[in-house]
Amino acid sequence: MTRQLSACIRWQGTEPATAALATFVAGAQLMLDAATPEDLRRQAETRTLAQLPVLRALGVFELFAVRDPALAALLRDELEQLERRSSKEMTGWHREVRTRQA
Numbered sequence: 001m002t003r004q005l006s007a008c009i010r011w012q013g014t015e016p017a018t019a020a021l022a023t024f025v026a027g028a029q030l031m032l033d034a035a036t037p038e039d040l041r042r043q044a045e046t047r048t049l050a051q052l053p054v055l056r057a058l059g060v061f062e063l064f065a066v067r068d069p070a071l072a073a074l075l076r077d078e079l080e081q082l083e084r085r086s087s088k089e090m091t092g093w094h095r096e097v098r099t100r101q102a
Contacts, residue, residue: 020054023047032068049078056082 027048030036036044055061056079066072 017054017058020051021058021060024051024055027051028066028071032071045074049074052078052082 027044030044031041031048052075061075061079066075
């Protein structure tokens with residue numbers, strides 16, 4: 001990770017939810033800034049998207065809307081994929097529990 005990205009997302013001593021929100025906002029700002037070099041933009045995207053499970057669990061996207069259309073579409077797609085993965089994992093977990101109980 002580059003020094004610039006690290007500086008933008010460093011939040012020492014904060015709670016995980018606070019750090020996730022701060023990381024998401026800093027990453028989104030870098031992604032939307034036309035002056036951000038492409039390699040830094042890709043790193044920011046990876047870090048930003050990694051925060052989605054925590055932010056979804058907090059209900060952030062039920063309270064706030066992303067106004068940038070491209071970023072909103074990316075987040076919508078990623079959240080849908082996350083939801084599908086979660087559903088599959090839960091289905092597998094239920095199957096495993098039933099097997100153990102039998």
